[in-house]
Every structure is written in structure tokens, then in C-alpha cells.
Amino acid sequence: MKEQFQAYVVRKDDQKGVTANIEQLKKEDLPNGDVTVQVHYSSVNYKDGLASLEKGGVIRNYPMVPGIDMAGTVDESVSGRFAPGDRVISTGFEPGVSHYGGYSEYARLRSEWLVPLPQGLSEKEAMAIGTAGFTAGLSVDALLQAGVTPLMGKVLVTGATGGVGSMAIAILAKLGFEVTASTGKKQQEEELLRNLGASEVISREEADAPIKGAMGKQQWAGIVDPTAGPALAERLKQVQYGGAVAVSGLTGGNQFDSTVFPFILRGIQLIGIDSVYCPMERRERIWNKLGGEWKPDRALALGVQEITLEQLPHTLGNILQGGAVGRTVVRVSSE
Incomplete structure (x- = not known):
């Protein structure tokens, strides 16, 4: 030393x-x-x-x-x-x-x-994944544990150009999910998001548009949401029956006003993601996946x-x- x-x-x-x-x-x-x-x-x-x-x-x-x-x-x-x-x-x-x-x-x-x-990761790759990629991995794991599968339909990723969002897109695409990326930088970054694995790119305004009434059209099998904020209430209205939402951040705000209808009429799950004090057994399991079958190769390359x-x-x-x-x-x- x-x-x-x-x-x-x-x-x-x-x-x-x-x-x-x-x-x-x-x-x-x-x-x-x-x-x-x-x-x-x-x-x-x-x-x-x-x-x-x-x-x-x-x-x-x-x-x-x-x-x-x-x-x-x-x-x-x-x-x-x-x-x-x-x-x-x-x-x-x-x-x-x-x-x-x-x-x-x-x-x-x-x-x-x-x-x-983990085997399969260099030190630089591990830090390119970092807390953001680990949080993305926890979010994907939460959707899988909730029963969300690629056959159910599209998964929405908000804040798509950020660390959590970009890593989540790469992981989900690798697992065979059809990913819709929501971003406030659609014009500048659509090509990057598609190269990461998104099959569709929409603007933040499209994803966050207010929905009239208590429920909306069933669009998303799952959502990886590192932004939250008031728009989370609108997203919940569009989750399909049996779907799930993994919330890990608050760049859009720390409050939202919702009803119980998405939960009791469609049986959806709202799952909080904590990467800070995640238990070591799950932490090592997710990191090993990130170095193996979940390795976000596209995000690491691009x-x-x-x-x-x-x-x-x-x-x-x-x-x-x-x-x-x-x-x-x-x-x-x-x-």
C-alpha cells in the first residue's frame, strides 16, 4: 500500500x-x-x-x-x-x-x-454495471418472481437513457422480452435505445399521458420504473392483468396519487426495489447472473x-x- x-x-x-x-x-x-x-x-x-x-x-x-x-x-x-x-x-x-x-x-x-x-466480468465491466445495473437486475428479477414472462407482452422501461433504464433494456431484451423504452430524449437517443434492445421507443409524454377514469387500456405486462413521480399512477392503470411494476427511483418525484382499482381489478403487483441493503444471498445471486446469462452485453458495448x-x-x-x-x-x- x-x-x-x-x-x-x-x-x-x-x-x-x-x-x-x-x-x-x-x-x-x-x-x-x-x-x-x-x-x-x-x-x-x-x-x-x-x-x-x-x-x-x-x-x-x-x-x-x-x-x-x-x-x-x-x-x-x-x-x-x-x-x-x-x-x-x-x-x-x-x-x-x-x-x-x-x-x-x-x-x-x-x-x-x-x-x-463474478466470473465473466472484468472490474471495469462490473463498475459499468454498478449500482444502476444491479438495481436493473433486481427489478428484472422482481418481475420474473411476480410471474411476468415474455409471452405476456410488452415491458415498459422508464428513464430509458439513464443507468438503470439502459441496463434494464439490455437485460430484458437478452431474456426475450419485447421492450418499450420511454425517454425524454427520444429524438437524440432513439438509435441508441434500439441498439440496446428496445423494440419501440416512445416519448416521456406518451408514457406519462393522463388516463381518463380509474382504469386504462391494458398495455404493459410489466414496468421497470426508476422514475416514479405522479405519472406512476397513470402507468398503473395500463398494466395488464397479473402484471407487475418494479419501482426503484424517484427522479420524477417521490409521491403519486392512485386508487386500489389496478390492484383489486387486475391483480397487479407494485414492487419496491432496494439495492442498498439487499441481503447478501440475493445480492450474490443477482451479481452472478449479471456476469452470466443476464450479462448486459449491449449496454456494456454501447x-x-x-x-x-x-x-x-x-x-x-x-x-x-x-x-x-x-x-x-x-x-x-x-x-
């Missing part, structure tokens, strides 16, 4: 407010944990963008190293689960929120937050860009403004 290493550190004081800069840290600066990881790659998520804001509501204490995702090699370990040289990934739990995260060349973590790097720590401020600002398309990985290690 190097005596000094780079990290992107967010600080807060009464005069300057919240500031973020690349700093040199030492081993003793790292928080407690039983595994030290040399971080090779991290990724950029909406939550990481919020961590850079004074009122983002993400960081619980300062200073903080953001980065809720990371992949790298175990450097030191006093854990029975991992040994030096093991390749691991971490998504969710406390890193980047209340524990130094992945925007650092080294991270000291609790072993129960770590997952062995929608991934790589940046350095120095480029983080611009990229974090862009994701907060809704300008992100696909996934962005951060090359953390300078070696």
Missing part, C-alpha cells in the same frame, strides 16, 4: 459550505474495516451527484469520500472471507454515505459489504464512458442536470 494516495474528498465548513477536491490521503485516514481494497474502478450514480451538494441529503458526516460503487483487489485483510489478491466489488451499504467510498485509490471496508467479482477522478466535478454536475446517458466508470487507480 502506498504511503499516500489520491482521493476525491468532500468537505463542509461554515464559511465555504460544501467543497470537493482531490486530496492526498494516508493509510491512517481511512475508516475502520477488516478489508483494505486497492480500488481500480468506481462509477457515477445519481446518488454520487447528490453527495456533492450541500443539501443533497446523502452524506451523513464530513469529510467524506463519495463513490457508492467500487471494484478492485484486496490489499490487506483480517477477514476470513477474503485474502490479499482477491478481486471484489462493493455496491450499496454505507460507502460513499457514512463511510469513505470508492473515489479513492484505497478503501477500508467491512467484509460483509463485499462480493467476490453505453459506457470512462473518466478520471479529475473529471468528476463536471460529470457529477451533468448527472444532476439529467444529462447522463448510459453509464460512466471512473478509473481510480493511477497505476
